[in-house]
Amino acid sequence: MILFILCFILFVIGLYGVIMQRNLIKIIIGFAIMEYSVILFLILIGYIDAATVPIISESFESGPFVDPLPQAMILTAIVIGLATKALLLSVAIRLYKKYGSFDIREMKNLRG
Amino acid sequence: MIDFQMLIIMPIVIGVVLFLLPDNLKIIKGVISLLISAYTAYLSVMVFSLPHQFIATLGSINWLYIPGFEKFMDLKVDGLSKLIVLFIGIFGFLYSLYSLSYNRRRAPNSEPNHIPGNYHTYYLITLGASFGVALTDNLLLFVFLWGLLGLTLYKLIKGHNEESSAAAKKTLVLIGASDSVLILGIGLLYICSHTFKISDIHLGTTTTLSTVAFLSLLIACMTKAGAFPFHTWIPDYTKDAPASISAYLPASLDKLLGIYFLARMCMSTFILSGWVTLLLLIIGALTIITSVLMALVQHNYKRLLGYCAVSQVGYMITGLALGTPLGIAGGLFHMVNHAIYKGGLFLTAGSVEKHTGKEELGELGGLCKYMPVTFAAALVFALSISGIPPLNGFYSKWMIYTGIIEFGSGKGIANQLWMIWLTLAMLGSSLTLASFVKLISGIYLGRKNEQIGTVKEVGFPMFFPQIFLAMLCIAFGIFAARWVIPEFFEFTGIGSWKSLPGLWNAPSVSIMILISIIVGFIIYWMGTLKTSRRSDSFVGGEKLQQELSFSSLEFYKTIGTMKFFNYFYDKANKKWFDVYHLGKECVLGLSSALSVCHTGILSTYVVWVVLGVATIMVLLII
Amino acid sequence: MNSLIPLYVVIPLGTAFLTIILGRWFKAISKILTIPALLFLTGLTFYLISQSPQTIVYRVGGFADLLDIPLAIFLVADGFTNILLLIISVVGLLVALYSLDYTKRFSAEEKFYALLNLMIAGMYGVVLAGDIFNLYVFLEIASIASYVLVAFNIEKQQLEATFKYQILGGVSSLLILAAIGFIYWTTGTLNLADIARQLPDANAFQIFVSVLLISGFGLKAAMVPFHSWLPDAHSSAPSPISAMLSGVLIKAIGIYVIIRLFFNIIQINPQIALTVTILGTLSMIIGVFLAIGQWDFKRLLAYHSISQMGYVILGIGMGMLILANGGKESIANLAITGGLFHMLNHSIFKALLFLNAGSVEYITGTRSLQKLGGLSNKMQITSGSSFAASMAISGIPPFNGFFSKIMIIFAAIQAGYYWLALLAVIVSIVTLASFTKVHKYAFYGDLPSKYENVKESPFSMALAMSLMALLCLIMSLMIVPSVRAIFLQPAVDALMQTTNYSSIVLGK
Amino acid sequence: MELYLIIMLALMILGSIYSLHAKDLLSAVVSYGIVGFALVISFLLLQAPDLAIVQVVVEIITLIIMIAVITNTTHETESKKLGLGAIFYSVSVLLFVTVALLFMSRFAFVLNSFGQHVTRMADNYVGSVAETGSANIITGIIFHFRAYDTLGEATVLFTAVIGVICILRHEELKAPDAVKIDVIQTMPKGMTLVVKNICQFLAPVIFLFGAYVAIHGHLSPGGGFTGGVIMASAFIFQILAGGSVLDKLRKEKWRLELSESVAIFSFLLLAVLGLLIASALVFFANFLPTGNIGELVSGGIIPIGNVIIGIEVCAAISSIFVALLIYKDEELG
Incomplete structure (x- = not known):
């Protein structure tokens, strides 16, 4: 259970970063950390004691395997995460050009 | 047997067809609209001859038949709705005729007229929807058509400048709000009675639910008819809308329908309890007094007429609130009379406006020579609205006064206070007289203002409706006692006129009316006192008319400087008594408070999410 | 017929990919492909709806279930899905039509259409998904496409909005992913119908997952207090x-998934239903009060989206509440019908209002009402057309919004939630007030001298707007029982028979 | 085993705390990298080699992109603090943590504890993976049973790439080819000769390795995504080390964009072919013979899918990078 709690703490740190940081890049980092914690959480779920890598092989006895489904899901999630981060970074670099800084506090034209 | 469903269907369908025609066929559209309204007027006369309690359904028209929908399409003709249908038909035709000429381009030197686009479409849809409102026996169809009326009302005023678009906005907001409240009321009514059939509902206003339902419906009626405190759209609307539309909707149809529905509620749908009666009487009295006080100080004649239109609603509500046969009959009779003379007044105002291009009393004067017919009609209407015998306004007011006195003999708080209602009603009548002396003298008497160019009498299409309505006023007045009022009782099924013989000859009421007329002149004279002295020193031995024309201008200042009134006028100018304005202030205040919270900072937003999740968790953990 | 279901995803995706491949050589390819593709899908949707209401279950890859446990990813099209398919197709088609002229001023026009198609494909994928992870993936497609499209013209405000939108959208995606993890933890399955069977009865765990899902999808649906990104982005x-x-x-x-999950997948639960209703009510009120103070045309509309979605959620949440508390089914039916009808209506009139705002901005270059x-x-x-849409959103007859509004209010009254009915009425009044404000300042009043020579917007924009205004009127017909039976009733039935979903989908 | 994981998690927590508190953005990014690599090791410990390979390469690429962004903009972080707001924010987060932990403690006992996972759906996949002919169960799942998800995933990447290209496109450019940009800025000449030479030698090897991983995805750890990311890294190294001219980069970007879309389109075609060829009109039918487990030519369409996705991912990630470089030249250079 401690693993899950640590995972949750990692999530909270990421969240805290997103909330408290003023710098766009650091907000993105905080967001990425949140994402890591969720990814890790799913893999932790799928782990089974004394199970092997889910690859069928003739050389050694196959199974029991760890749950392959979360791994398949996470493979997708990692790619999605990469896509999101790339997009965020490209927006950040554009924002830097427009505002001359990475400070999110200055970006409040849209309010009210 | 006639297809009186066509009353509803045909104007709406033709209206939509006209919408599809190109806009530059204005005259053709006008003629089509006139023909349709003539046909519906004919149909409405036919409906008038139908037997009582006639039931039909809209769904009986083939192409409109929708399976499973018939029950929402019930129509029912009874005495009350017949009466309303007849007058809607007449007004629809007259005003359509009037519009033909009124909508044409004016004299080149005057301002462009502000006739909204697709005028005839909305005119006809209004007509059909009004017939529908009067005839339907299903609350859902009722609310649908009722809402449609609000929509056309909005589209029939052209927001050509800041002021008129503000008026349009205010109108739609108030009417739309009352429609929403109406929906709430109908929902509550359904809970109480488990039916949408109007004629099947008979509820006491004893439980909270039914009282709230009644109040919701009441608000809808009051807004539509224009009673205090929901009346504020009417003066704004009448000031900026075309005169034909002011006559058509706020002065005639909206009054007819609003009071019609109120009458239906008071007569059959609800059994009023003492408190509700008291509430209605207070509303009635307040409406009479506040609006007529406002009317006194207006210098735009269309606005003045708007305020007077509101004031008269007070009489109708008072009459209906009494709950006695005499009171209800008086209220309904007053409704009809009012629709006639107030519609007529707007028509005459429209004629004046079309030919002079002026809307301020101070810029006009002495038109009686140039527009004699209009002047004569206006005079009849003005005398009628002020309750001068033997015109129709006198008789309906008289019935209401008698009703109040009769009502006073009953037990209950509202009954005990009958003196107050009577006094206020009579005071209102006096003030109405005062304001109309001002109107007539301001426009028609006195010396002609040089700024106005040549003025001609209006053409036949405008001239005929005015005369016709004036004749109606006179006819209703002359034949009131012998024929109109007894028929009225018969028709609406309130009771028998002959059962109340003792009241007709009550001399006390006649004396009261006389007193109120005298008081009215005194008030007007008091108002002119100061200024005539000043104008004396200015013009010397000129004619009396000139003093009058001057004093009508200065009237506002005189009344306005009286200490007691001064306070209220001041507040009224700041819109303290305007429900719309108050609501607007509240909503905008709340809005800006919420808006401040949206700081535009991402961190805050994320914190909201976090707090939101936490709050939901806390709520669910318990 | 079943095999037509994948086309919903294949066609927009194929259009998007082809647009990028060929766009460099044939400039017009994006337009030539997009309109027929969406037209075809609209036709297909009407065809699906016209068929007798039955649930179509499509197993991608054709793998049969093993030991009653699904193996393939399911695509499920039932009555409720059909409504969403209809919304996406029709609005998508009309918006694409509108864009034909609107995007002429854009650079990288073909990418605009590619992204639009991707977003549409993502939405089709979400509503058709019968598998929670597949739903997540397509949700991401739709979201990421929308992130980009929000900032398509790379203006200062757009970038700022998209950054906030992305961070909040990302947080919501993570909440959803975590919820999927939790669900997988206990049920060991991803198939929605299977989850419905496997998920334990109401307990703390189920509620926790519900909280994650409500907040995750609530963020996507912009329910208060998760709404802050919406006014900026929209x-x-x-x-x-x-x-x-x-x-x-x-x-x-947003809304679709919330409704689907809490009606059909997670057992109906009074607490959750209450929460959803409260959130709906909050959104309804706060949204409208924020809207009326706005001077930016589109921002005003955006806040109204929050408010109107609150209306939808209110209707459906009430239905859920009545069902969960064992109240009268007929009232629940009315509430859900009202909610779904309003959702359908809102998609048309709100889209139209935004197109109007776009048209005004296109012609005058400003969207400040002042x-x-x-x-x-x-x-x-x-x-x-803006008048038609405004009256529809304010619930003035004869436009469609009137009927759905009246249904929701009547349902609230009949269920005994008088206060909710009162709030709904107040919201509808304030809505009306704010749209009369729009009309007063944008369309009525004095014409500023610099706009003396403006003309109506180009043909395709005008056509799309007129069609939508017509739809605002025509959709009123859905109140007619026979029409309602075709369009709305299957959806309501699918929701009302809460537990039937899994048995129908899994075939027993 | 659990202990190692705890250590890794602790490392991740420390790394993330430092990363969020570092004054300099570069060190923040680097310590963020530590978090990512700790995650890779955790994956290895958790018997997920596929993920570990993908994660390590994705991590490197993310770091490269981040560093590229930072070097083109600023290292500085804002020194201003949040003031009173910070207290409110902290309290809210604390509240959230407390409530969430309280809530979770209420149902924690009903969940399977770590390592005691009970599979349900996955049993079926493991049981029937033999029919796919794929030795790697994960590849079997993502290209056979859940190939539809993979289509979605590839589309997400495609969308993001189109998005990045859109957002980083030249602002003044109103129609893509109408205006010729006058900024003909050259890339830096690349790195030193030694690095260049080594890269020239290494890049093809890395590329080949990536291709190998992609092609053998159904047999060994890795697959289309993994292989694609590795191939992309080879490409990126070459550009970084060798340097390139803007015009050439533009052509490169277009080529990458094209190959990416062609690849993903052919993946879609592969899926639709199933719809057309398979008798039952099945979307994503594996219509090719599946062969025997362990052979290279087995698994039906799985290897084809792997290769296509490999190309798509490679092109996608490379074009993100190239788009960044072009942006740097056009807007900043």
Whole structure:
């Protein structure tokens, strides 16, 4: 259970970063950390004691395997995460050009 | 047997067809609209001859038949709705005729007229929807058509400048709000009675639910008819809308329908309890007094007429609130009379406006020579609205006064206070007289203002409706006692006129009316006192008319400087008594408070999410 | 017929890919492909709806279930899905039509259409998904496409809006992913129907997952207090995109999933139902009060989206509450019908309003209401269609919004939630007030001298707006029982028979 | 085993705390990298080699992109603090943590504890993976049973790439080819000769390795995504080390964009072919013979899918990078 709690703490740190940081890049980092914690959480779920890598092989006895489904899901999630981060970074670099800084506090034209 | 469903269907369908025609066929559209309204007027006369309690359904028209929908399409003709249908038909035709000429381009030197686009479409849809409102026996169809009326009302005023678009906005907001409240009321009514059939509902206003339902419906009626405190759209609307539309909707149809529905509620749908009666009487009295006080100080004649239109609603509500046969009959009779003379007044105002291009009393004067017919009609209407015998306004007011006195003999708080209602009603009548002396003298008497160019009498299409309505006023007045009022009782099924013989000859009421007329002149004279002295020193031995024309201008200042009134006028100018304005202030205040919270900072937003999740968790953990 | 279901995803995706491949050589390819593709899908949707209401279950890859446990990813199209398919197709088609002229001023036009198609494909994928992870993936497609489209013109405000939108959208995606993890933890399955069977009865765990899902999808649906991204994103985006976001996206990836999950998958639960209803009510009120104070045309509309979605959620949440508390089914039916009807209506009139705002902005170059005025004579189609949409959203007859509004209010009254009915009425009044404000400042009043020579917007924009205004009227017909039976009733039935979903989908 | 994981998690927590508190953005990014690599090791410990390979390469690429962004903009972080707001924010987060932990403690006992996972759906996949002919169960799942998800995933990447290209496109450019940009800025000449030479030698090897991983995805750890990311890294190294001219980069970007879309389109075609060829009109039918487990030519369409996705991912990630470089030249240079 401690693993899950640590995972949750990692999530909270990421969240805290997103909330408290003023710098766009650091907000993105905080967001990425949140994402890591969720990814890790799913893999932790799928782990089974004394199970092997889910690859069928003739050389050694196959199974029991760890749950392959979360791994398949996470493979997708990692790619999605990469896509999101790339997009965020490209927006950040554009924002830097427009505002001359990475400070999110200055970006409040849209309010009210 | 006639297809009186066509009353509803045909104007709406033709209206939509006209919408599809190109806009530059204005005259053709006008003629089509006139023909349709003539046909519906004919149909409405036919409906008038139908037997009582006639039931039909809209769904009986083939192409409109929708399976499973018939029950929402019930129509029912009874005495009350017949009466309303007849007058809607007449007004629809007259005003359509009037519009033909009124909508044409004016004299080149005057301002462009502000006739909204697709005028005839909305005119006809209004007509059909009004017939529908009067005839339907299903609350859902009722609310649908009722809402449609609000929509056309909005589209029939052209927001050509800041002021008129503000008026349009205010109108739609108030009417739309009352429609929403109406929906709430109908929902509550359904809970109480488990039916949408109007004629099947008979509820006491004893439980909270039914009282709230009644109040919701009441608000809808009051807004539509224009009673205090929901009346504020009417003066704004009448000031900026075309005169034909002011006559058509706020002065005639909206009054007819609003009071019609109120009458239906008071007569059959609800059994009023003492408190509700008291509430209605207070509303009635307040409406009479506040609006007529406002009317006194207006210098735009269309606005003045708007305020007077509101004031008269007070009489109708008072009459209906009494709950006695005499009171209800008086209220309904007053409704009809009012629709006639107030519609007529707007028509005459429209004629004046079309030919002079002026809307301020101070810029006009002495038109009686140039527009004699209009002047004569206006005079009849003005005398009628002020309750001068033997015109129709006198008789309906008289019935209401008698009703109040009769009502006073009953037990209950509202009954005990009958003196107050009577006094206020009579005071209102006096003030109405005062304001109309001002109107007539301001426009028609006195010396002609040089700024106005040549003025001609209006053409036949405008001239005929005015005369016709004036004749109606006179006819209703002359034949009131012998024929109109007894028929009225018969028709609406309130009771028998002959059962109340003792009241007709009550001399006390006649004396009261006389007193109120005298008081009215005194008030007007008091108002002119100061200024005539000043104008004396200015013009010397000129004619009396000139003093009058001057004093009508200065009237506002005189009344306005009286200490007691001064306070209220001041507040009224700041819109303290305007429900719309108050609501607007509240909503905008709340809005800006919420808006401040949206700081535009991402961190805050994320914190909201976090707090939101936490709050939901806390709520669910318990 | 079943095999036509994948086309919903294949066709927009194929269009998007082809657009990028060929776009460099054939400039017009994006337009030539997009309109017929969406037209075809619209036709297909009507065909699906016209068939007798039955649930179509499509197993991607054709793998049969093993030991009663699904193996393939399911695509499920039942009555409720059909409604969403209808919304996406029709609004998508009309917005694409509108864009034909609107995007002429854009650079990288073909990418705009590619992204639009991707977003549409993502939304189709979400509403068709019968598998929670597949739903997540397609949700991401739709979201990421929308992130980009919001900032398509790379203006300062757009970038700012998209950054906030992305961070909050990302947080919501993570919440959803975590919820999927939790669900997988206990049930060991991803198939929605299977989850419905496996998920334990109401307990703390189920509620926790519900909280994650409510907040995750609530963020996508912009329910208060998760709404803060919406006004920024929807007002900054190019107008056709605002129309798609407000008209379709928040419904397809937000409201739809919430309704589907809490009716059919997670056992109906009074606490959750109450929470959803409260959130709906809050959104309804706060949204409208924020809206009325706005001076930015599109921002005002954006806040109304929050409010109107609150209306939808209110109707459906009440239905859920009544069902969960064992109240009268007929009232629940009315409430859900009202909610779904309003959702359908909102997609049309809100999309139309955004298109109107876009048209005004296209012609005058501003969307500040204070700088506009008197356009009703100059831009008759825009002002007329905007009038229809405004009256529809304010619930004035004979437009469609009136009927759905009346249904929701009546349902609230009949169920005994008088206060909710009162709030709904107040919201409808304030809505009306704010749209009369729009009309007063944008279309009525004095025409500023610099707009003396403006003309109506180009043909395709005007056509799309007129069609939508017509739809605002025509959709009123859905109140007619026979029409309702075709369009709305299957959806309501699918929701009302809460537990039937899994048995129908799994075939027993 | 659990202990190692705890250590890794602790490392991740420390790394993330430092990363969020570092004054300099570069060190923040680098310590963020530590978090990512700790995650890779955790994956290895958790018997997920596929993920570990993908994660390590994705991590490197993310770091490269981040560093590229930072070097083109600023290292500085804002020194201003949040003031009173910070207290409110902290309290809210604390509240959230407390409530969430309280809530979770209420149902924690009903969940399977770590390592005691009970599979349900996955049993079926493991049981029937033999029919796919794929030795790697994960590849079997993502290209056979859940190939539809993979289509979605590839589309997400495609969308993001189109998005990045859109957002980083030249602002003044109103129509893509109408205006010729006058900024003909050259890339830096690349790195030193030694690095260049080594890269020239290494890049093809890395590329080949990536291709190998992609092609053998159904047999060994890795697959289309993994292989694609590795191939992309080879490409990126070459550009970084060798340097390139803007015009050439533009052509490169277009080529990458094209190959990416062609690849993903052919993946879609592969899926639709199933719809057309398979008798039952099945979307994503594996219509090719599946062969025997362990052979290279087995698994039906799985290897084809792997290769296509490999190309798509490679092109996608490379074009993100190239788009960044072009942006740097056009807007900043």
